[in-house]
Amino acid sequence: MSFLDLFSDAAAIYAASRPTYPAELFSFVASIAPARDRALDCATGNGQAAIGLAGHFREVVAVDASAEQIRQAMPRPNVSYRVASAEATGLPDASFDAISAACGLHWFDRDRYYPEVKRLLRPRGVFAAWTYSRFTIDPAIDAFIRSSIQDVVFPYWAQANRLSWSGYRDVVFPFDEIAHPAFAIECDWTAEEMLGFLTTWSATRQCIRAIGSAFFESASRELIQRWGPAGTTRRVTLPIDMRVGRVTPAQP
Numbered sequence: 123m124s125f126l127d128l129f130s131d132a133a134a135i136y137a138a139s140r141p142t143y144p145a146e147l148f149s150f151v152a153s154i155a156p157a158r159d160r161a162l163d164c165a166t167g168n169g170q171a172a173i174g175l176a177g178h179f180r181e182v183v184a185v186d187a188s189a190e191q192i193r194q195a196m197p198r199p200n201v202s203y204r205v206a207s208a209e210a211t212g213l214p215d216a217s218f219d220a221i222s223a224a225c226g227l228h229w230f231d232r233d234r235y236y237p238e239v240k241r242l243l244r245p246r247g248v249f250a251a252w253t254y255s256r257f258t259i260d261p262a263i264d265a266f267i268r269s270s271i272q273d274v275v276f277p278y279w280a281q282a283n284r285l286s287w288s289g290y291r292d293v294v295f296p297f298d299e300i301a302h303p304a305f306a307i308e309c310d311w312t313a314e315e316m317l318g319f320l321t322t323w324s325a326t327r328q329c330i331r332a333i334g335s336a337f338f339e340s341a342s343r344e345l346i347q348r349w350g351p352a353g354t355t356r357r358v359t360l361p362i363d364m365r366v367g368r369v370t371p372a373q374p
Contacts, residue, residue, distance in 0.1 A: 141307045141309050141319065141358075141360065142170055142174070142307070143170060143171060143174055143224065143252075143305075143307060143362070144305050144306070144307060144308070144362075145174065145177075146303070146305060147174070147252070147305045147362065147364075148171075148174040148175055148177060148178055149178065150302060150303060150305075151175070151178070151220055151222065151248060151250050151366070152175075152178035152179065152220070154248050154300060154366070154368075155179075155219040155220040155247070155248045156219050156244060156245065156246040156247060156248075157219045157244075158178055158179050158180060158219065159179065159180050159181070159219055160179060160180065160181045160182070160183070160217060160218050160219055161175045161178075161179040161181075161182045161183075161218060161219060161220040161221070161222065162182070162183050162184070162185070162211070162213070162218045162220070162221045162222070162242060163175060163182060163183070163184040163185070163221075163222045163223075163224065164185055164208035164211075164221065164222065164223045164226055164230075164235075165185070165186055165187070165208050165223060165224070165225075165226030165229065165230070166184035166185060166186045166191070166192075166195065166203065166224075167186060167188075167191050167195075167224075167225075168191060168194045168195050168196060169184055169195035169196045169198075169201065169203065170196075170224065171184075171222050171224035172184035172195070172196075172198075172201050172203075173196055173198055173201065175220070175222060176198045176200050176201050179200075179219070179220070180200065181200050181202070182198075182200060182201045182202070183201075183202050183204070183213065183218075184201055184202070184203050184204075185203075185204050185205070185206040185207070185208065185211050185213075186203075186205065186206075187205065187206070187207045187208070188205075189205045192204070192205050208223065208226065208230050208235055208238070209230060209231050209234035209235045209238055210234070210238065211238060211242065213242055214242075215241055215242065216241075216242070216243065216244050216245075217242060217244070218242050218243055218244065218247060219243075219244055219247055219248070220243075220247060220248045220249075220250065221239050221242060221243060221247070221248070221249050221250070222249075222250050222251070222252075223249075223250075223251040223252075224251075224252055224253075225252070225253045225254070225286070226251075227251040227253070227285070227290060227293065227365075228253065228282045228283065228284075228285035228286045228290070228293070229282055232293070232294065236296055239369075240369055243369045245369070246368060246369065247368065247369050248300070248366065248367070248368055249297055249366070249367050249368070249369070250364065250365075250366045251290060251364070251365050251366075252305075252362050252363060252364040252365075253286045253289070253290060253362070253363050253364075254286075254307060254360045254361060254362050254363065255283070255286045255287045255289075255363070256360065256361055257358055257359065257360045258358075258359050259316075259356050259357070259358050259359075260356070262348070263345075263348060263349070263356070266341075266344070266345065266348060267316075267320075267341075267345065270337070270340075270341035270344070270345075271320055271326070271337075271338065271341050274329060274337050275323065275325040275326050275328075275329040276325070277329075278324075278325040278326075278328040278329040278332065279324070279325040280324065280325075283324075283325070286363075289363030290363055290364075290365050291363075293365070295365050295367060296367075297367020297368060297369060298367055298368045298369075299365065299366065299367045300366045300367060300368060302364055302366050304361075304362075305361075305362040305364065306359055306360060306361045306362055307358075307359070307360040307362065308357065308358075308359055308360075309357070309358045309360070310355040310356070310357055310358075311355060311356060311358050312349070312353065312354065312355055313345050313346040313348075313349035313350075313354070314346070316345070316349075316356075316358065317342050317345065317346075320338075321338075326338065
């Protein structure tokens with residue numbers, strides 16, 4: 123599978139509008155890693171997961187195949203960014219205590235990626251992949267967004283997204299799996315912030331390219347009215363689906 127770049131054209135919007143992951147998730151990953159020396163974040167995007175890991179590991183390396191995403195990445199003293207594919211990072215063998223793939227595993231060529239992860243992890247190293255594909259606000263708002271935006275853009279999702287929708291349950295996971303707590307992203311967003319998030323969806327952008335933006339503009343106006351007076355925030359909950367595993371000496 124070649125690199126499918128659906129995000130570079132909207133890297134700035136992606137950086138501004140994608141929600142951050144809960145701090146507890148990174149604390150958990152660090153707690154099960156064999157050490158807190160070095161971590162790698164694959165398909166880092168604008169660096170959200172890398173920044174989360176940086177609070178727990180001495181050094182974080184973050185890679186993304188999109189140079190534009192790397193240009194938008196958030197700087198931190200102990201995070202180094204590089205343009206590279208997840209399947210061929212060019213990094214040294216056995217050099218990381220933990221590797222993460224935040225909302226990226228479904229895009230990878232996993233037949234190439236998993237050997238790369240095993241090559242890069244130190245003994246007992248931890249691999250964590252997570253994604254989110256659902257959100258809840260309140261039943262009326264949820265129903266409106268579903269009918270006016272989600273149903274319209276649905277045909278434009280890439281096939282790979284279906285693996286995300288299943289919470290990676292249908293993905294082969296060749297690691298010694300580790301149980302984990304439940305995590306969710308919680309955001310207090312205005313209507314404009316919610317709409318910004320919806321524009322980061324690859325299906326939204328593909329749909330607009332195909333049929334124009336009139337449907338999205340109309341839905342945006344109505345959603346802003348339904349959301350409440352200007353400046354109103356609503357709690358948006360995005361449950362996280364996660365697979366976590368460990369490389370053991372017995373594995374090839």
